[in-house]
Amino acid sequence: MRPLTPRRILATCGLLAAVLFVVVVISLRTGAYPISVREIVLTLFQGARGRKDEVPPEFWLVVFGLRLPRIALGILVGAALSVAGAGFQALLRNPLADPYVLGVSSGAALGAIVSLVAAPHVVGAIQLAAFAGAAATIMAVYFLGRRGGQLDSATLLLAGIVAASFLSAIIIFLITTLNTQDLRGMAYWLMGDLSSPAPTTNISQWLLFLFSVLAVAAGVMYATSSDLNLILTGEEEARHLGVNVRRVKVVVYVAASALTGLAVSVSGAIGYVGLLVPHVMRMMFGTDYRLLIPASAVGGAIAIVAADTLARTVVAPTELPVGAMTALAGAPVFIYLMRRSVR
Amino acid sequence: MNPAAGSSAPMQQRIHAANPEPPARLKVEQVSYAYAATDRSAPEFTLGPVSFQAQPREIVAILGPNASGKSTLLRLLAGLVKPLSGRVEIDGAEASGLHLRTRAQRIALVQQESELLFRLRVWEYVLQGRYPYGRRLRFESPEDCLLAANALSQVAADPLRDRWMHQLSGGEKQRVILARALAQQPALLLLDEPTQHLDIGGKVELLRRLRRLADDNGHSVIVVTHELNLAAEFSDRILLLHGGKCLRVGSPAEVYEPEILETVFGAPLEVEMRPNGRPRAILRGNY
Numbered sequence: 001m002r003p004l005t006p007r008r009i010l011a012t013c014g015l016l017a018a019v020l021f022v023v024v025v026i027s028l029r030t031g032a033y034p035i036s037v038r039e040i041v042l043t044l045f046q047g048a049r050g051r052k053d054e055v056p057p058e059f060w061l062v063v064f065g066l067r068l069p070r071i072a073l074g075i076l077v078g079a080a081l082s083v084a085g086a087g088f089q090a091l092l093r094n095p096l097a098d099p100y101v102l103g104v105s106s107g108a109a110l111g112a113i114v115s116l117v118a119a120p121h122v123v124g125a126i127q128l129a130a131f132a133g134a135a136a137t138i139m140a141v142y143f144l145g146r147r148g149g150q151l152d153s154a155t156l157l158l159a160g161i162v163a164a165s166f167l168s169a170i171i172i173f174l175i176t177t178l179n180t181q182d183l184r185g186m187a188y189w190l191m192g193d194l195s196s197p198a199p200t201t202n203i204s205q206w207l208l209f210l211f212s213v214l215a216v217a218a219g220v221m222y223a224t225s226s227d228l229n230l231i232l233t234g235e236e237e238a239r240h241l242g243v244n245v246r247r248v249k250v251v252v253y254v255a256a257s258a259l260t261g262l263a264v265s266v267s268g269a270i271g272y273v274g275l276l277v278p279h280v281m282r283m284m285f286g287t288d289y290r291l292l293i294p295a296s297a298v299g300g301a302i303a304i305v306a307a308d309t310l311a312r313t314v315v316a317p318t319e320l321p322v323g324a325m326t327a328l329a330g331a332p333v334f335i336y337l338m339r340r341s342v343r
Numbered sequence: 344m345n346p347a348a349g350s351s352a353p354m355q356q357r358i359h360a361a362n363p364e365p366p367a368r369l370k371v372e373q374v375s376y377a378y379a380a381t382d383r384s385a386p387e388f389t390l391g392p393v394s395f396q397a398q399p400r401e402i403v404a405i406l407g408p409n410a411s412g413k414s415t416l417l418r419l420l421a422g423l424v425k426p427l428s429g430r431v432e433i434d435g436a437e438a439s440g441l442h443l444r445t446r447a448q449r450i451a452l453v454q455q456e457s458e459l460l461f462r463l464r465v466w467e468y469v470l471q472g473r474y475p476y477g478r479r480l481r482f483e484s485p486e487d488c489l490l491a492a493n494a495l496s497q498v499a500a501d502p503l504r505d506r507w508m509h510q511l512s513g514g515e516k517q518r519v520i521l522a523r524a525l526a527q528q529p530a531l532l533l534l535d536e537p538t539q540h541l542d543i544g545g546k547v548e549l550l551r552r553l554r555r556l557a558d559d560n561g562h563s564v565i566v567v568t569h570e571l572n573l574a575a576e577f578s579d580r581i582l583l584l585h586g587g588k589c590l591r592v593g594s595p596a597e598v599y600e601p602e603i604l605e606t607v608f609g610a611p612l613e614v615e616m617r618p619n620g621r622p623r624a625i626l627r628g629n630y
Binding site: 001006093094095229236239241282288 | 444445446447448454456462463474482483
């Protein structure tokens with residue numbers, strides 16, 4: 001018997017964080033302007049000490065002005081989507097659940113676009129609208145996915161796919177008729193893209209806001225992790241063991257919707273990360289949500305930063321949307337998991 | 344010690360000792376319940392009123408044909424639903440009014456297992472039984488591990504400890520599920536048709552085990568079963584349900600009357616008394 005301890009969680013996440021750091025450094029190094037690892041580490045070190053004047057200004061611009069904000073967004077989006085995916089998998093008791101597959105990302109995207117049109121300059125409005133879109137979609141998919149009062153795995157996935165295509169059609173309709181943004185940018189954003197510029201000039205404050213939302217939503221979900229372990233074994237059994245199943249489900253529902261909304265509001269609908277990352281983490285570290293949630297957060301960050309680095313190098317000097325990269329890797333794995341789990 | 348043979352002697356002692364009646368572990372008083380399709384329509388099914396008591400170390404078997412209300416009664420005993428009238432008390436507190444985790448510390452319910460979504464080790468599964476005792480993120484203490492290990496050895500499942508749940512046979516899985524319930528250290532152990540998927544050897548083994556657990560740990564065991572003769576052999580009290588009505592409560596010898604059993608189960612049955620004072624129901628010839 002080797003029960004989970006806080007120490008093992010810290011050790012595992014520390015290891016993953018080290019991997020993330022390596023990926024981040026590689027990502028910082030990758031790009032049109034050549035900069036060595038030594039220079040990157042030096043710039044990061046001086047930046048951490050707040051000594052801007054001791055670094056060549058072009059290094060400062062490339063690291064802190066261009067590449068690091070994008071990496072930070074990647075970390076945010078990857079963590080949010082992976083934790084949301086792990087949450088949806090427990091909430092719906094479906095190993096194939098993922099914000100993208102369930103249409104929740106499309107719902108969040110629709111919400112974000114509506115807010116861009118209706119209230120383009122209100123800080124936080126886009127996140128709130130994306131959250132509302134995500135929450136409404138998962139609610140609809142949940143009820144459409146029921147069959148005879150029971151949640152049915154295949155029906156649920158079909159409901160998600162239908163919701164996703166329906167919502168995408170509305171989004172295309174809105175973009176085409178309103179014509180408020182340039183179409184190519186929007187199309188990229190729909191595919192999932194990290195290259196869109198920050199809406200405000202003060203990037204660090206904006207990042208702080210986004211990461212605070214991430215921390216709160218992921219923290220709230222983490223607080224239910226031992227309840228989720230039991231719910232995964234069976235809702236009825238969890239109730240017998242003293243879990244307030246209804247309350248936990250509401251909490252996870254709100255937190256996972258918020259995380260999806262947060263991710264989509266900055267990057268559009270990036271697919272399959274929320275599916276793939278929790279699965280890989282399960283294979284590596286087991287199914288205990290007390291470890292799975294933080295491991296998925298860091299793992300998701302690694303996945304998105306790596307995918308985005310690839311996305312902006314494979315066809316350089318142009319860029320692919322990062323969502324295209326994750327779909328290329330994720331769709332085959334999804335098929336594999338589906339064939340294995342649907343008996 | 345052979346628990347099956349030894350079971351009747353301590354039972355006699357208990358009956359004598361019970362003369363100035365101790366407060367019951369489980370007290371069911373005039374409990375009734377009804378299901379209806381909608382709030383306004385007439386109830387489709389009514390249960391009760393049912394009254395009985397159970398002391399520590401007692402096994403009560405709930406018998407009855409399908410759709411006689413056995414599972415509903417078990418849900419009422421587990422405090423999962425509130426009775427329409429009457430009371431279910433466990434150690435003096437109303438079961439359905441207990442805080443969820445307090446309830447899980449006192450009552451364990453063993454049902455048919457649900458399908459697991461992800462792989463889980465046997466020891467992880469059994470440790471889940473310690474959930475009602477944990478705090479915050481509920482990291483398991485060494486004491487939890489010890490109790491889980493004890494629970495596993497009480498059902499003779501120590502060698503299964505590191506196996507995957509989905510690789511266990513039906514009988515092994517059932518023992519592990521029972522171990523998780525034991526890890527809850529419940530006062531009241533409820534089992535819903537635990538003998539269903541077992542062969543005859545497995546059934547006898549399970550009931551012997553329940554007898555021993557009741558004696559050693561002091562659980563009050565309530566078991567819903569279809570096994571007339573095993574129930575007569577191993578339980579201290581039988582509760583006979585038919586169409587939602589409680590027809591009889593009492594010792595096996597009191598309850599097993601051929602006319603009643605025939606009406607309830609709709610089969611030609613004879614009852615013979617065995618030398619140990621326990622009845623046995625036999626199908627009459629020419630059916």
